[in-house]
Amino acid sequence: MSLLESLTSGQNLVLALVYGGIYGLLAVGIVLVYRGSRVLNFAQGEVGTVGLFVAYFLITKQGLPWWVGALGAIATAVAIGLLFERFVVRTMVSATRLSVAVATVGLLLFLLAVEFRFAGESPRTVRGPIDGNGLTLGGVVVSPTQILSLVVTIAVGLGLTLLLRKTDFGLGVLAAADDPTAVRLVGVRLSRVSAFTWGAGAAISALAVLLIEPTIGVFTPGFASELFVKGLAAALVGGLTSLTGAFAGGLIVGLVEIQVGSLTLTSTVPGIPTLSIFALILAVLLIRPAGLFGRAVASA
Amino acid sequence: MSALSRLPRLMRVLLLMGVLAAVPPLLTRVAPSLFSGLEANIVGTGTYLATAALALNILMGYAGQISLGHFALLGVGAFATGVMTSPTRLALPYLLAVPVAAVLGGLVALVIGLPALRLRGLYLAIATIGFSYAMEQSVFRVKGLSGGSGGIDVPRPIAGSFTFLKTADYVAILLVLLVAVWALDVNLTRSRLGRAFQAIRADEAVASSFGIDVARYKLLAFVLSGAVAGVAGAMYGGLVGTVSASAFGYQFSLLLVVLVVVGGLGSRLGVVIAAYVFAVMPRLFVDIFGEGIRGWDLIIGAALLMVAVRNHPGGVAEALRERKDKRTARRAQAAGLTDDPNPATPALPQMPRPASRAESTPLQPGQPVLRVSGLTVRFGGLVAVNEADLVVPRGQIVGLIGPNGAGKTTMFNAISGLVRPTEGRIELLGRDVTADPGHRRAAAGMGRTFQNIGLAKDLSVTENLLLAQHSVAEYSGWEALMSVRRAPRVERELRERAREAVVALGFERYADTPVRQLSHGQQRIVELGAVLVTAPELVMLDEPSAGMSPGAAENLAVRLRDIRDQLGRTVLLIEHNIPLVLDVCDTLTVLSAGRVIAAGDVDEVARQAEVVSAYLGEAVPA
Numbered sequence: 034m035s036l037l038e039s040l041t042s043g044q045n046l047v048l049a050l051v052y053g054g055i056y057g058l059l060a061v062g063i064v065l066v067y068r069g070s071r072v073l074n075f076a077q078g079e080v081g082t083v084g085l086f087v088a089y090f091l092i093t094k095q096g097l098p099w100w101v102g103a104l105g106a107i108a109t110a111v112a113i114g115l116l117f118e119r120f121v122v123r124t125m126v127s128a129t130r131l132s133v134a135v136a137t138v139g140l141l142l143f144l145l146a147v148e149f150r151f152a153g154e155s156p157r158t159v160r161g162p163i164d165g166n167g168l169t170l171g172g173v174v175v176s177p178t179q180i181l182s183l184v185v186t187i188a189v190g191l192g193l194t195l196l197l198r199k200t201d202f203g204l205g206v207l208a209a210a211d212d213p214t215a216v217r218l219v220g221v222r223l224s225r226v227s228a229f230t231w232g233a234g235a236a237i238s239a240l241a242v243l244l245i246e247p248t249i250g251v252f253t254p255g256f257a258s259e260l261f262v263k264g265l266a267a268a269l270v271g272g273l274t275s276l277t278g279a280f281a282g283g284l285i286v287g288l289v290e291i292q293v294g295s296l297t298l299t300s301t302v303p304g305i306p307t308l309s310i311f312a313l314i315l316a317v318l319l320i321r322p323a324g325l326f327g328r329a330v331a332s333a
Numbered sequence: 334m335s336a337l338s339r340l341p342r343l344m345r346v347l348l349l350m351g352v353l354a355a356v357p358p359l360l361t362r363v364a365p366s367l368f369s370g371l372e373a374n375i376v377g378t379g380t381y382l383a384t385a386a387l388a389l390n391i392l393m394g395y396a397g398q399i400s401l402g403h404f405a406l407l408g409v410g411a412f413a414t415g416v417m418t419s420p421t422r423l424a425l426p427y428l429l430a431v432p433v434a435a436v437l438g439g440l441v442a443l444v445i446g447l448p449a450l451r452l453r454g455l456y457l458a459i460a461t462i463g464f465s466y467a468m469e470q471s472v473f474r475v476k477g478l479s480g481g482s483g484g485i486d487v488p489r490p491i492a493g494s495f496t497f498l499k500t501a502d503y504v505a506i507l508l509v510l511l512v513a514v515w516a517l518d519v520n521l522t523r524s525r526l527g528r529a530f531q532a533i534r535a536d537e538a539v540a541s542s543f544g545i546d547v548a549r550y551k552l553l554a555f556v557l558s559g560a561v562a563g564v565a566g567a568m569y570g571g572l573v574g575t576v577s578a579s580a581f582g583y584q585f586s587l588l589l590v591v592l593v594v595v596g597g598l599g600s601r602l603g604v605v606i607a608a609y610v611f612a613v614m615p616r617l618f619v620d621i622f623g624e625g626i627r628g629w630d631l632i633i634g635a636a637l638l639m640v641a642v643r644n645h646p647g648g649v650a651e652a653l654r655e656r657k658d659k660r661t662a663r664r665a666q667a668a669g670l671t672d673d674p675n676p677a678t679p680a681l682p683q684m685p686r687p688a689s690r691a692e693s694t695p696l697q698p699g700q701p702v703l704r705v706s707g708l709t710v711r712f713g714g715l716v717a718v719n720e721a722d723l724v725v726p727r728g729q730i731v732g733l734i735g736p737n738g739a740g741k742t743t744m745f746n747a748i749s750g751l752v753r754p755t756e757g758r759i760e761l762l763g764r765d766v767t768a769d770p771g772h773r774r775a776a777a778g779m780g781r782t783f784q785n786i787g788l789a790k791d792l793s794v795t796e797n798l799l800l801a802q803h804s805v806a807e808y809s810g811w812e813a814l815m816s817v818r819r820a821p822r823v824e825r826e827l828r829e830r831a832r833e834a835v836v837a838l839g840f841e842r843y844a845d846t847p848v849r850q851l852s853h854g855q856q857r858i859v860e861l862g863a864v865l866v867t868a869p870e871l872v873m874l875d876e877p878s879a880g881m882s883p884g885a886a887e888n889l890a891v892r893l894r895d896i897r898d899q900l901g902r903t904v905l906l907i908e909h910n911i912p913l914v915l916d917v918c919d920t921l922t923v924l925s926a927g928r929v930i931a932a933g934d935v936d937e938v939a940r941q942a943e944v945v946s947a948y949l950g951e952a953v954p955a
Contacts, residue, residue, distance in 0.1 A: 073458060125643060129646060131399070132647070134590075135591055135638075138588075138590065138638075139591070139636075139638035142634070142635035143632060143635035143636055143638075145631075147632055149628065150628035150631070255584075258582070258583075262463070262583065265459050266459070266463060268459075269456070302471065304467070304470035305471065307467050308467050314459065314460055314463040315460065319448065322456060
């Protein structure tokens with residue numbers, strides 16, 4: 034495919050939007066937790082995969098409606114996030130952030146072990162939320178799940194923005210990392226803020242994983258590990274602290290991955306899309322370390 | 334034991350290698366039921382993981398730089414070993430492949446280290462995880478390089494007629510390599526290299542003030558760490574026989590971080606214990622609970638990891654240290670020793686002087702030690718220092734005073750090279766140093782203190798005094814790592830001088846106490862000693878009396894005069910304690926809002942009305 038064909042391909046654009054939106058969602062989860070606790074949560078993606086296994090059980094095994102499975106998945110993820118926050122993160126307030134990050138690696142390994150023990154490695158599928166062939170617009174096929182995925186991405190983005198910008202609690206969440214004392218003074222409890230970021234991050238992760246699964250096809254334990262790396266790249270490109278930036282970063286990572294992938298489909302060198310994402314990370318870090326949307330961090 | 338400890342160190346290391354190397358092959362032949370291939374494999378896994386953890390520990394534990402992609406460096410070493418030794422490729426001997434794996438690992442690590450010069454913390458973490466992911470997905474799958482996705486064979490070595498095909502025999506080689514890495518690591522931590530790493534971890538500005546080239550040593554930490562990781566990769570390759578890209582996912586790099594943090598950052602013994610415990614745990618679970626535990630063992634292991642990190646964020650090393658501290662405290666109590674509430678506040682003694690430093694750099698008549706002209710420092714729109722001039726003549730105590738926010742510390746930072754001036758010129762001993770980085774100015778004879786104590790606070794008093802002598806410790810990195818030629822002799826001299834300095838400061842009983850545990854006033858004294866131990870031409874002190882009791886501050890005046898009169902040094906002093914300033918200073922420069930508003934003899938300046946109103950207040954009789 035030539036560069037022009039690839040760039041103007043509607044199908045590529047739709048895929049880039051869908052994947053980019055999912056990476057954006059994962060990035061938002063990463064950024065929320067980072068703002069709330071100054072910790073990189075390595076289990077961010079895998080919490081969603083555990084939810085996916087619950088959805089599989091409810092939808093594929095029990096034949097329940099999709100939305101029941103989705104609720105089950107989200108509830109499971111939120112429960113894990115809240116429990117971890119309450120019993121690990123909150124007891125480690127005075128520990129170095131690296132130690133807390135290592136605890137999240139512990140959670141990641143725990144979730145993976147649970148998936149392997151109870152589900153095993155055989156590939157599974159969860160059917161999409163809506164049946165049907167979807168839309169065909171000028172030769173571009175968009176599946177119903179992909180449409181829903183775009184809608185949900187936008188809805189989560191807008192909803193979070195409203196919640197964080199327009200409510201006292203939301204402003205407390207935004208300020209928690211910068212000025213904990215001020216947050217306490219306006220009457221927002223820091224423990225609530227922390228719990229909210231871990232819970233919301235887990236819920237968003239479960240949603241993202243649920244929505245991308247039909248586009249990818251099948252899933253096995255560790256399904257989210259690659260998604261997580263790309264979410265991380267998206268968060269970094271967006272500046273690590275900015276929610277808008279996280280979504281924009283997701284779209285950029287999605288675009289780069291899909292475009293490079295379609296251009297190098299026949300290349301004998303494997304993994305060029307991954308290399309290009311790494312190059313993107315390096316370029317952003319070296320040219321604009323605060324990310325495209327992050328505030329410049331004052332050097333103390 | 335005493336006969337053993339009298340042996341030269343090299344002999345002891347070789348002896349340990351020989352004994353460890355003999356155990357697995359003998360054991361598997363004498364008691365095959367006790368030590369079969371399975372057990373040997375566990376020991377081998379623990380050994381290569383311990384080596385990899387030691388590699389990451391050099392970087393994270395010593396130098397404080399994070400890497401979430403270290404397993405990819407093991408991949409570099411493993412694939413390099415494959416290409417070197419595989420019969421279908423170069424078919425070279427295994428022992429030739431190990432150094433090549435080390436060199437390649439070091440080179441690749443150097444490339445990752447370059448962004449680390451500008452990045453820190455989370456940014457570096459994400460860059461390295463991205464590196465690891467790209468290596469696994471792309472580079473390690475390139476056919477010509479690694480045999481494609483099928484992987485590449487790494488045959489075990491053959492020496493003459495003896496093959497190391499048996500796992501127990503192969504593990505003997507791994508144990509020898511681990512002992513070698515351990516010995517190098519010991520040499521590293523006892524040399525100026527290891528101290529420079531630790532200083533960078535503690536505070537880069539402080540490291541630079543001791544003459545440490547921060548960028549160079551950061552890269553060096555990456556290279557050393559990468560080389561050891563490459564060796565671990567070569568160990569791993571032969572152990573598993575076939576290496577393929579999927580074995581180097583970023584999750585494995587996270588596992589290494591877990592081992593280092595659980596073992597305790599910077600603790601050699603801790604991370605090695607953590608690696609072996611990790612290797613043996615699955616087998617232990619099965620032995621204790623039976624086959625039914627399979628699958629559960631990983632779940633329980635991960636849960637234990639969370640609990641362990643939660644309860645002991647500092648890892649095995651911290652837990653061990655706490656136990657030891659408790660024991661010493663109990664013993665001290667039993668012996669009736671209590672902490673002296675009023676530690677020595679000695680007069681500043683005759684500090685020992687490094688032989689390599691000339692008595693005094695000769696100056697042309699009338700040439701000052703320091704001349705600052707037209708210095709301007711802007712931060713964005715803010716002008717912190719505005720066309721300031723400053724002259725510090727030899728043998729004087731020059732006070733730099735002014736209200737809070739006048740730009741005194743910014744000027745200090747510009748002089749010592751921490752802040753880049755927007756305009757102006759800085760001459761040290763008649764030489765223009767404006768373009769020199771801070772560590773070079775320190776090495777040229779500029780010593781300084783910091784308001785928040787310029788010491789590596791986790792290190793002991795003695796270690797800080799050793800660290801402070803970085804720029805006069807003249808031996809190369811190789812000599813340091815091998816502990817040969819100049820290194821042992823120079824280290825002895827440094828230690829002797831550090832000991833003398835400890836005695837001179839009156840800190841004998843605190844010699845091995847981490848600086849963090851001392852009182853603020855005590856830390857100030859140690860800091861002053863650290864600055865003076867290399868006998869710098871210019872001693873720059875940033876508010877030395879801050880946090881001192883009135884008595885100690887009085888004592889400070891005596892000490893400052895000692896520095897000038899006994900030690901023959903020149904002093905530039907930032908100080909808020911005006912009676913002290915008026916007492917000891919020869920000349921004064923007054924800053925207000927970034928500008929020099931007065932300069933000259935102390936009496937003259939103190940009388941100027943402008944100064945009185947700007948700063949001194951009416952209450953101070955001039």
